[in-house]
Amino acid sequence: MSGTYTTLTPLQPLPPISTHHHHHHQRLSGNVSGSFTLMRDERTLPAMNNIYSPYHKDMSGMGQSLSPLGNIHNAQPTLHNYGAHGHDKMHLNGMHGCHPQSHGPVLASNRDRPPSSSGAPGSGGSGQLEEINTKEVAQRITAELKRYSIPQAIFAQRVLCRSQGTLSDLLRNPKPWSKLKSGRETFRRMWKWLQEPEFQRMSALRLAGKTRYLLF
DNA sequence: TATAATACCCGC
DNA sequence: GCGGGTATTATA
Numbered sequence: 613m614s615g616t617y618t619t620l621t622p623l624q625p626l627p628p629i630s631t632h633h634h635h636h637h638q639r640l641s642g643n644v645s646g647s648f649t650l651m652r653d654e655r656t657l658p659a660m661n662n663i664y665s666p667y668h669k670d671m672s673g674m675g676q677s678l679s680p681l682g683n684i685h686n687a688q689p690t691l692h693n694y695g696a697h698g699h700d701k702m703h704l705n706g707m708h709g710c711h712p713q714s715h716g717p718v719l720a721s722n723r724d725r726p727p728s729s730s731g732a733p734g735s736g737g738s739g740q741l742e743e744i745n746t747k748e749v750a751q752r753i754t755a756e757l758k759r760y761s762i763p764q765a766i767f768a769q770r771v772l773c774r775s776q777g778t779l780s781d782l783l784r785n786p787k788p789w790s791k792l793k794s795g796r797e798t799f800r801r802m803w804k805w806l807q808e809p810e811f812q813r814m815s816a817l818r819l820a821g822k823t824r825y826l827l828f
Numbered sequence: 829t830a831t832a833a834t835a836c837c838c839g840c
Numbered sequence: 841g842c843g844g845g846t847a848t849t850a851t852a
Binding site for chain 2: 764765777781783794
């Protein structure tokens with residue numbers, strides 16, 4: 613044991629995401645699901661602390677980010693700076709591999725209920741496990757990226773191992789899961805990232821793989 | 829200027 | 841044809 617408990621259980625009932633298409637500020641509609649048992653979660657965390665943006669003071673928007681307990685000013689001591697690369701304070705579990713993603717035969721980890729479980733698009737009962745509604749994932753990713761002020765380029769490269777243009781396209785024009793072939797993997801990563809706790813997300817953002825490219 | 833969206837192109 | 845990268849352009 614190296615003291616690093618890598619086994620992180622992304623437990624979370626997954627809040628009922630609203631498919632609201634607000635063409636500008638996509639805010640969460642009071643989805644205070646009661647899962648504040650954990651201190652940090654998705655929306656339970658006020659996205660006030662910018663990750664790496666030197667400026668960009670976010671002030672409007674997060675109206676519901678207030679913690680039900682009242683501890684709004686829970687300024688996370690987390691130094692969000694995935695742009696940095698020299699600070700290796702904590703050993704992050706190397707699980708942010710990019711390419712060497714062992715192509716498992718469809719990881720059927722039912723840790724969470726996949727989105728769009730209300731109706732199989734294929735209806736034919738295709739062999740895809742964990743159906744992912746690409747449209748929904750795209751919207752959520754977009755929202756989170758904005759919420760945390762994470763540029764597409766950063767997220768795309770560090771989490772998805774893709775380019776900014778690709779991510780933008782996927783976010784804007786997400787193809788239905790049924791029509792996807794190998795592009796599913798990319799969406800899976802997005803979906804996976806959404807399920808991870810905040811701190812783990814940041815870890816993924818600062819990492820670049822391993823000794824892949826020591827640039828940045 | 830920085831970030832996002834689009835266009836065009838290439839590899840599998 | 842699909843998926844993705846780079847370059848370009850558009851926008852804040």
